[in-house]
Amino acid sequence: MLRQPDQERTDPARAKRPKRDREATRRRLLVAARDLFREHGYDHVSVRMIAAAAGANVALVNRYFGSKAALFGEILAGESALEKVVRGDPADLPRRLAEHVVRQARRDPSSPVLRMLDRSIGNPEILPILQQHMEKMLVTPLTEQLTGPDARARATLAAMIIMGGGPVRRLLGLDDLRTADPADLIDRLTVMFDTALSPGIRVSDGSDPDR
Numbered sequence: 001m002l003r004q005p006d007q008e009r010t011d012p013a014r015a016k017r018p019k020r021d022r023e024a025t026r027r028r029l030l031v032a033a034r035d036l037f038r039e040h041g042y043d044h045v046s047v048r049m050i051a052a053a054a055g056a057n058v059a060l061v062n063r064y065f066g067s068k069a070a071l072f073g074e075i076l077a078g079e080s081a082l083e084k085v086v087r088g089d090p091a092d093l094p095r096r097l098a099e100h101v102v103r104q105a106r107r108d109p110s111s112p113v114l115r116m117l118d119r120s121i122g123n124p125e126i127l128p129i130l131q132q133h134m135e136k137m138l139v140t141p142l143t144e145q146l147t148g149p150d151a152r153a154r155a156t157l158a159a160m161i162i163m164g165g166g167p168v169r170r171l172l173g174l175d176d177l178r179t180a181d182p183a184d185l186i187d188r189l190t191v192m193f194d195t196a197l198s199p200g201i202r203v204s205d206g207s208d209p210d211r
Contacts, residue, residue, distance in 0.1 A: 026064050028054040033068075034075045034116060041119030042072060042126055072120070073129035077137070079113040082162075086141040093145055094197060098189035101162060105169075105177045105185075118170055134159060148199025157196040161189075 032053035036045045047068050051058040065071040085100045086093070107114065120126060142155035168174070177185065 022064075025054070025056050025060060029056055029061060029064060029071070030075060030078070033071050034079075034113075037072060037075070037116040037120060038113075039115075039119075041116075042068075042123050043120070069125050069129055072116075072126050073133060075116070076113065076129070076133050080133070080137050082137040083141055086138065086145065090145045093142075094193035095186070095190045097158065097162065097193045098186045101165060101189055102177075102182050102185045105165060105174050106182065114169070117166065121166070134163070138162065142197075146197060146199070150199075154197050154199070158193055161192055161196060 029050060033045070033050045036049055036053060045068075047061045048058050050068070050071070051061055061068065061071060065074060081100065085096050088096060104114075121130075138159050139152070139155050142158055143152045146154055165174075
C-alpha cells in the first residue's frame with residue numbers, strides 16, 4: 001500500500017530527520033573550523049576549506065553562522081570556561097580566578113583553542129569578536145560580582161591579569177610555570193586578584209607615621 005502524502009508530512013521520524021541532519025552538519029563545521037584555525041590561523045583558512053573538511057556545502061557556513069568571523073567567535077565561546085569560573089560566591093572569586101589561570105598555564109600548549117588564538121590574534125576582522133568575547137565572558141560578569149566604586153575598572157584590571165598570559169606564552173613559553181608548585185602559584189595569584197578586585201586598598205609610601 002502506498003503512503004499517502006498527508007502521512008509523509010505528519011510522520012514524526014521524517015519531521016525530525018532534517019533537524020538532526022542540520023545539527024550534525026553544524027557540529028561538523030564547528031569541529032572542522034576549529035581544527036583548521038588551530039593549524040593554519042584565521043588568515044589562512046577559507047570558508048571553502050572549512051566546508052570541504054566538514055563534507056558540507058560551502059553555502060551552509062554563512063547560513064548557519066553568518067560569516068567566517070562569527071564562526072570563529074562561536075568556537076571561542078563554546079570552548080571558554082571563564083563565565084563558569086566567574087559565576088559563584090563573590091567571596092571566593094579571587095581564588096577561583098587564580099586556579100583558572102594556573103590550570104590554563106599548565107595545559108597542553110597544543111590545546112586547540114590556545115593554538116587557534118595564538119595563530120589568529122592580531123587579525124582586524126576578528127578583533128570585534130575577541131572584544132565581544134572578553135566583554136561577555138569576563139568583564140561584564142566580573143563587574144556584576146563587585147560592589148563599591150569603580151567596579152568596571154577593577155574588573156578590567158583583573159582581566160588584564162588573566163589575558164596577559166597570552167603574550168607571555170607566545171614570547172617566552174610557560175615551562176617555568178608548569179614546573180613550579182601549583183599551590184604556590186595559586187596563592188600568589190589569589191593575592192593579586194584580591195588586590196585588583198578590592199574596592200579600596202591603602203598602600204604604604206614607606207614613610208614612618210610616627211615621624
